[in-house]
Every structure is written in C-alpha cells, then in structure tokens.
Amino acid sequence: MADNQQMTCGPCAASAGPCDGKGKATLKDGVWTSNPISIQVLGVCSALAVTNRLENSLVMGAALIFVCVGSNLFVSLLRDLTPRRVRMIGEVAIIATFVILFDQFLKAYYWDMSKQLGPYVGLIITNCIVMGRAEAFALQNPPVLSMVDGFANGLGYAIALAIIAFFRELLGAGTLLGWTLLPSGFYTPNQLMILAPGAFLTLGFVIAFFNFVNGPKPEEESKP
C-alpha cells in the first residue's frame, strides 16, 4: 500500500512517502514525548486496573493498539464524509465495533484471559486515548498517518502499562508472566503492590521518570 501511494504521489513522493514525512515524529510523539499514560495521563483507569499481572497488561496493550489503529484508520477515511453533528457518535460507533471485535476474539480463543480482564476490554470504548486520537488526529490527517498515530499511542500505552505491571507483578507476587523469579523463602511478596495503592505509586514513578527524562515542557519554561 505504501508503494502505491508513492507512485501516485509523483514528484513529492521521494521525500514525503505515505506519511508526508511526519511518520517518525508521530511515532515518537505517541510513544515518548506525549505518551498517553505518562505524559498526558489519559486512560489511567484501565492502566491502574489491569497492571497487577504483566500478562494482563500486555493483552490490554495489544487491544489498545488494535483499537487505536483500526478506529483511527476508519475515522480518517470517513473524515470528509462525516457530518459534524454526528461526528462523535460516529467515532464511538467505529471504536465500539473494534473493541467488541477484540472482546469477542478473547472470549472465543482466550477465555481465561477474557475472564481476568473482566469489563476492562469492553471499557476501552470509553478510553479517552482512543476517542482523543480520533478527535484530535484522525479527523485532520490522512489514513496512513492516522494509523501510525494510532499505533504509536497504542504502543505508548502498552509500554507504560508493561513497565507498571513489571514492577507490580515482580514486587507484589514475586513472579513475571507466571514464572517465579523471587522465591518465597527469599522474598516476601508485598501485597500492597497488587492492590490499588501499588498501582498509584508505580504510575506516579513512571510519570515522574518520563517527565524527568523529557525535561520541562516548553510552555512551562516560558511562564514567569
């Protein structure tokens, strides 16, 4: 598909490509400089809820990548056809379709995982990251770039969740992906990490780390 686009693009193709040269910047934005969890602090409800085990958060991350890419693609494809009055409800319909697709897939092929994630897969419909990317990005940008943006934000979410879950599962249960790394004789699992406070604490550290490495935001520098 990328090749096709370059052909039709003609002279500008060599430098621009399907993403108009913004692909890398978009990818970096979603994953790092404006990571939905650790910088924008969006969609933290699910990030707190499913990060008690690494496996759960990886599946949840995959779900968000799938939904973001799919919904961004279709919102972008339909962006010139969509009447403004029903814009948001249309986006929700598309998002909900992808979420339910993923949910049905889990229910059919990964029943145990579906049970563990409980309502949180379905709740991706109301996740502000997905809706936010559709509104803020896909409505203004071409399909391929929108898909990159969806992927980047989904990946940013997945990475942030994986970091949180890594520490919560390791310190809270002494295991990773179900494998015992810290045997019980040598390490006493800290229940706090599995419970809600552990999620808040770890998220706080992740936010602090991302902000520390990214440095202060430009608009904050200009403030007196």
Add this chain to the structure above:
Amino acid sequence: MKDSGLYTLKYSFIVGSVCALLLTVVGAVTEPRKRANARAEEVRNVLSVLGVEFEAKASAAELVTLFEETIEVQESDEHVAYRFAGSVDGSVKPSVAIPLAGPGLWGPVKGFLAVDPELTTIRGVTFHEQEETPGLGGEIGQKWFCDQFKGKTLRDEAGNAGIVIGGPGAKAPNGVDAITGATMTCTKVQAILNKAIKRVVEDRKANG
C-alpha cells in the same frame, strides 16, 4: 449538503448498519467456541466443588469428557443436581452438588453447593459469579472463605436446616466466620445458601 438532515440520517444509517452487520457476523462465527468455553467453565466449577481432581491446565474438551464420565446429572422439572459417586481409590467421597443463585449486594451471585448424599455435611461451596465489592464482599469468591464450609453440618444443634455466617453462631457446627466489612454480602450469601439447603432437605423429606 454535508450538514443537511437527510445526509446526516443516511450517513448514520450506513455507518451504523455496517458496524452492526460486522459484529453480528463475528458474534455468530465465534458463538460455538464461546458456548464451549462457558460450558467448560460450568463443568470446571462443578468438578471442583465436588472435589474431583483434574489438571489445572486441562482443555475445555478434556474437562467436558471428564465431567461426562464421572458426574451423573439429575434433572427434575425445575432443579438440577450433579451426583458424584466418589473416586475409585476412595480418597474423594461421594457427594451431590446443586447450583446456588440469588441476589448479592451489588448483583447476582452464582455458585455451587456440594453436600454428602445423606444430607448431613457440606462438602464444598464455590461462588464463581459475583459482583461484590473487591477486597470486601468479593472475598466470597476466595478459597479461604469457601473452604470454611467444608465439613460443616447442614443443620444446627436443634435440627433446623441452615447454616450461619458470622455472629455468635460462627462457632456452631453449622457456622462459619463472616467477612469483616462485608456484612450485607454475608447476610445475602447466607440467605442464598439457606434457601438451597432448605430446598434439598425438604425435597428429601417429600420424596422419602
């Protein structure tokens, strides 16, 4: 034109229909697998409450086969009972399981109750479906809570059918400890259990 009422209506209709159609197809395609999973889940709960041993990683089909080989299902007009004749080596005694269902504090609670064939002691209790407060009422789904019921009698010392959760009755042969901070859930669970216990006891009386 794009903002005219008719266009908006058409757009909504088409987008809505396409989404709905897609989901209907996917729902229908995955239906058999989902049903098999739900069945395996039910079977797993029955087997575990009856104390039948099975591998934790057993597949859906294996569980159903094991269930069909070992459990006798008795269905009367409105009730169902699962009868297990006991393991071959005698380590697991024969028992009967019946489904439990009723309102919890936040939503429906479902589970199974296993009793010995003479209806004197409880062999096991599970709650596999509940929406109680996580960490408080939600503890009814935990092993420590359910395991308390094992070996408790179905009747109090005066011979009245029923069990007691919490309060001064907790030390009685038909009593178990309640969950601190989940009094409402415990009261409701006690009602669900007692309804089921009374029913089996009365059924037995009626049928001799």
